[in-house]
Amino acid sequence: MSNSIIKVNHLVKRYKKAKENAVDDLTFDVKEGEFFALLGPNGAGKTTTISILTTTLAPTSGTVTLAGFDLEKESAQVRGTTGIIFQKPSLDENLTAEENVRFHCILYGIYSYRPTYSLMPQEYKDRLDTLAKVVGIEKEFFKPVKTFSGGMKRKLEIVRSLMHKPKILFLDEPTSGLDPLSRKSLWQYLMHVRKTENTTVFLTTHYLEEAEDADRVCVINHGKIVALGTPSELKNKWVKEDLIVEAKDRKKLKKELDALQLKYKEDGVIKIALTDSNAQKVIQSIKTPLTYLHINNPTLEEAYLEIVGFNTNQA
Amino acid sequence: MRELNAILTIATRDFIKFTRDRGRIIATFIFPFIFIGVLGGSLQSNLAQNAGYNFLEFIFAGVLGQTLFQSTASGIISLIEDRENDFSQEIFVSPISRYSIIIGKILGESLVAMVQIIGILIFGLIVGVPISLIHFVSLIPFFLIVCMLGGAFGIFVIGNLASQRTANQIFPFVMFPQFFLAGVFSPIKNLPLPLFILSRIAPMTYGVDLIRSVYYAGNPAYDKVVLFSTQTNLLVIGSFFIIFLVFGTFMFVRNERNR
Numbered sequence: 412m413s414n415s416i417i418k419v420n421h422l423v424k425r426y427k428k429a430k431e432n433a434v435d436d437l438t439f440d441v442k443e444g445e446f447f448a449l450l451g452p453n454g455a456g457k458t459t460t461i462s463i464l465t466t467t468l469a470p471t472s473g474t475v476t477l478a479g480f481d482l483e484k485e486s487a488q489v490r491g492t493t494g495i496i497f498q499k500p501s502l503d504e505n506l507t508a509e510e511n512v513r514f515h516c517i518l519y520g521i522y523s524y525r526p527t528y529s530l531m532p533q534e535y536k537d538r539l540d541t542l543a544k545v546v547g548i549e550k551e552f553f554k555p556v557k558t559f560s561g562g563m564k565r566k567l568e569i570v571r572s573l574m575h576k577p578k579i580l581f582l583d584e585p586t587s588g589l590d591p592l593s594r595k596s597l598w599q600y601l602m603h604v605r606k607t608e609n610t611t612v613f614l615t616t617h618y619l620e621e622a623e624d625a626d627r628v629c630v631i632n633h634g635k636i637v638a639l640g641t642p643s644e645l646k647n648k649w650v651k652e653d654l655i656v657e658a659k660d661r662k663k664l665k666k667e668l669d670a671l672q673l674k675y676k677e678d679g680v681i682k683i684a685l686t687d688s689n690a691q692k693v694i695q696s697i698k699t700p701l702t703y704l705h706i707n708n709p710t711l712e713e714a715y716l717e718i719v720g721f722n723t724n725q726a
Numbered sequence: 727m728r729e730l731n732a733i734l735t736i737a738t739r740d741f742i743k744f745t746r747d748r749g750r751i752i753a754t755f756i757f758p759f760i761f762i763g764v765l766g767g768s769l770q771s772n773l774a775q776n777a778g779y780n781f782l783e784f785i786f787a788g789v790l791g792q793t794l795f796q797s798t799a800s801g802i803i804s805l806i807e808d809r810e811n812d813f814s815q816e817i818f819v820s821p822i823s824r825y826s827i828i829i830g831k832i833l834g835e836s837l838v839a840m841v842q843i844i845g846i847l848i849f850g851l852i853v854g855v856p857i858s859l860i861h862f863v864s865l866i867p868f869f870l871i872v873c874m875l876g877g878a879f880g881i882f883v884i885g886n887l888a889s890q891r892t893a894n895q896i897f898p899f900v901m902f903p904q905f906f907l908a909g910v911f912s913p914i915k916n917l918p919l920p921l922f923i924l925s926r927i928a929p930m931t932y933g934v935d936l937i938r939s940v941y942y943a944g945n946p947a948y949d950k951v952v953l954f955s956t957q958t959n960l961l962v963i964g965s966f967f968i969i970f971l972v973f974g975t976f977m978f979v980r981n982e983r984n985r
Contacts, residue, residue, distance in 0.1 A: 426985055427984075427985060465819055466819060466983075467818065467819060467982075467983065468983055468985060469983040469984050487821040487822075487823075488821070490819055490820060490821040491821040493819075495815075495816075495819055497815045499810065499811060499812075499815065500812065501812060501813055501814075501815040501816050502812060502813060503739065503743065503812050503813040504812070505742070505743055505746040505747060506739070506742060506743070506746075506813070510739075510742070511813065514735050514738075514739055514813070515816060515820075517731050517732065517735045518732050518735060518816070518817065518820040518821075518822060519820055519821065520728040520731070520821070523727075523731050524730075524731040524734040524735055524738075526738060555746070
């Protein structure tokens with residue numbers, strides 16, 4: 412664990428007047444430069460965990476270290492080295508995009524206070540120029556943010572949060588409420604940034620396809636970790652590959668599958684369970700003419716539903 | 727140095743938000759209109775002769791103090807809800823001291839309150855309150871002091887409150903009685919003992935009296951309307967300010983993260 416940038420050790424949080432722990436003895440770490448996704452149903456403890464990691468909530472017990480700084484004792488340093496995209500938009504609608512960025516920069520100590528854009532140093536103006544082009548808002552940069560679309564606003568927030576070059580970027584449901592095109596564009600930008608700056612990305616999301624690209628995924632439920640691993644590991648462990656077939660003569664197909672001793676489910680279509688990637692072998696052994704054939708690779712969403720469903724039944 | 731930059735930024739942001747919010751600007755001029763124009767006018771016509779001094783002027787000076795105090799206090803009270811919305815979320819996770827955040831916010835709301843004073847001045851001139859502009863300008867530092875007091879009072883009130891809703895419910899109860907106890911519209915030199923005690927422990931009393939003590943300097947009505955000397959008022963205000971600010975900030979910060 413020598414290059415862990417986030418270390419969480421036996422983290423516990425119980426809210427005032429609560430009977431149970433919202434976060435119950437969480438221990439995990441995140442490596443530098445990693446793209447780490449935290450998933451879980453509502454009420455699982457995700458928001459609590461990320462609130463603690465972003466210093467807006469005090470833990471009940473346990474230790475957290477971010478970029479080598481202790482969360483409780485060195486919170487100012489922790490804040491200086493992290494960037495956060497909040498679930499709720501964090502832009503002032505009546506202020507211009509430039510003002511929103513400028514105030515952020517001054518708060519993080521990158522530049523000194525100046526009441527207007529024109530008085531800011533040239534370096535700042537050059538950086539803004541580049542930023543504005545990247546987000547695609549050169550013309551609107553000096554207009555109030557309320558004239559921007561949802562996707563542009565989010566991009567502006569990300570661009571702003573990177574101005575102080577944080578080592579860790581926390582993203583709390585960054586694309587909720589955005590249309591698919593904006594979401595895609597946002598992620599393209601994020602991944603580009605991650606590559607160029609080696610920023611560690613800590614994500615919570617309900618769009619599981621966003622977590623497919625993560626280096627590691629952690630699923631929590633009822634305040635505890637119920638799964639932790641790469642997306643592939645989770646998918647392989649919790650979901651089997653399926654071969655989906657359909658034939659004009661279903662009865663004949665089923666008879667043949669029984670004869671071949673292939674396990675299958677009838678779920679609107681016929682789903683043949685595959686083991687050890689024997690799709691090719693299975694297809695070759697079926698003689699009945701098929702009208703439909705599809706190899707269904709498990710998705711993280713299917714794995715997630717298994718993990719959470721299983722866990723809920725257990726609990 | 728970074729803290730000072732942060733304070734200026736937070737204050738500027740607050741001020742800009744106000745100046746770009748037309749609805750808020752209009753709303754802030756309605757109260758003084760009612761107090762000075764409607765109430766002041768009727769009291770002046772009916773009671774001035776018995777009181778022996780210009781009632782319109784009395785209320786005008788009172789409303790100046792009251793507006794500064796209340797406006798800043800109510801601006802601070804929105805801090806609870808504020809920190810979970812818009813840019814405020816950013817402010818609270820940035821690496822600056824919590825004191826800087828609160829002082830910056832008080833400064834910003836003070837500037838907003840000062841803008842309202844201009845409106846009250848114009849209104850006073852229209853209604854016929856005898857003011858000289860030079861005299862008014864000399865009051866400006868004292869205006870700022872009353873603002874800071876109001877802001878510190880605001881943070882003291884919300885220091886222990888968990889929700890914005892509770893704060894909004896409590897606010898009228900801590901503000902409204904002070905309008906009367908502090909002598910904004912009515913003379914309070916002589917009061918029955920229980921009211922006398924309440925009046926003398928209400929912070930707004932000293933804010934309003936500070937403005938009056940400077941406003942009425944050299945005026946023959948001074949002894950009838952002013953309670954304490956300017957120095958006494960400053961001393962009491964200073965003490966209130968430190969106690970409210972330190973205790974209020976400490977509690978606010980502690981409760982911010984301990985939910």
